[in-house]
Amino acid sequence: MCPSRSSSRLATLVVFAVFLLAGVAQAQTITGSITGTVVDSSGAIVPGSKVTVTNEATGAERTLITTENGVFIFTNLVPTTYSVKIEQPGFRPVTRTALTLTSGDRLALGSIQLEVGQTSEAISVTSEVAALNTESADVTATLGTSQISDLVVKGRDFMNLVKLLPGVAQQGGGDVAGGTFGVQSPSVGGIRAVYNNLTLDGARGNDPGGPAFFSTGVAVDALSEIKIVTSAYLAESGPNPGASIKLTTRSGTKDFHGNVYLFKRDKNFNANDFFVNRQGLGAFPYRLTTTGAAVGGPIYIPNKFNADRSKLFFFWNSEITQSFLPAGVTFNAPASVLQYQVPTLLERQGDFSQSLDTNGQLIVIKDPTTGRPFLDNKIPANRINSNGQKLLSVFPLPNTTDRSLTGGLYNYQFKNIQDTPKGSHTLKFDIVPNLKDTISVRLKKWESDTKSWTGI
CATH class of the missing domain: 2.170.130.10 (TonB-dependent receptor, plug domain)
Known part of the structure; x- marks a missing residue:
């Protein structure tokens, strides 16, 4: 029985590893790195210097010692703003602040020069422009x-x-x-x-x-x-x-930050479209309202859990969008005006004596039993199916009869309006168990719907 259990456990581990690696294969890294070389005023390398990189948002720190070539490399850093401090006995400490690290970036600080002096005399440099990328050609x-x-x-x-x-x-x-x-x-x-x-x-x-x-x-x-x-x-x-x-x-930081927002677009703020006026239509219903809130910060209990606010953070955002907007594209009309040819009142009674094609020629209606045109282009009342006539009453009557405008292509137009309510909800936790690792867990919900109103 033991071999069977061992085989079963091994198979379980293999399956788990396959699923785990499959997820990794679909993902791309978002972490970056910060590199640099420490030299003195003469340009000579300074090995054994203490370098500390600090996440300015959370206060998390990582420290290492430069190599014998004076080089330091911090890897697996999450995208945010960092500061780098370099210390060496006999030299003034140097601090570079406001260093922005983007997703997947390799931020090269180049040669950082130390000056001889007391350790109590510090030099601080704030970055104001983006550093030139010398680590990759992308x-x-x-x-x-x-x-x-x-x-x-x-x-x-x-x-x-x-x-x-x-x-x-x-x-x-x-x-x-x-x-x-x-x-x-x-x-x-x-x-x-x-x-x-x-x-x-x-x-x-x-x-x-x-x-x-x-x-x-x-x-x-x-x-x-x-x-x-x-x-x-x-x-x-x-x-x-x-x-x-x-x-x-976004991620939470060591301090609490939040905001509430409202964005509004309405037809009352807009002039009517020239082509909509030309079609003889009023302004379209147009209402777009976006409301939301966001908050982020540390999760802690004073003097009991995460007291220094450096181990656990959260960020939450919810956004609701309510919209009532025009939609659609049609011939010879602005977007959201739909145009169709519907039966006229006379045509519903069998009278096609005024039915013209796009060239202004009479559309001849022929008797399907003889192949000959009906007299005066009118279908006799006893030849009209009452059920079909009732079905025609479902369609609206024409509302656009100016052939100089329609070209005989349509006689009914209406505004196609869509209601597209949406909701976006994001909750993210960042766990920093030690100076080298950050674990992020993101929960997200996206809601979307589309409702459309048409004139037929």
């Missing part, structure tokens, strides 16, 4: 937390922010966040959108049925970073040959 563009918060976002759809970045075509995105079945990504660098790589916190977000679509709805206020890697990217990006659009959700 071409990237990034929107950080401040830019995401400060920029106006059409429809509160993050994909409209992506279109602001260099090399991105003006397609994709929408008036309502998340689209109908997901939001379409744009073409980047001339490569079709179906070849894009879309990820959220490293997990693949391409819709299986439509790779150009991002099917994982997420609110703009739940994002800390949007990054595009357009070309010459490393092997860790992929598997598609197009651009990589990487989204990173």
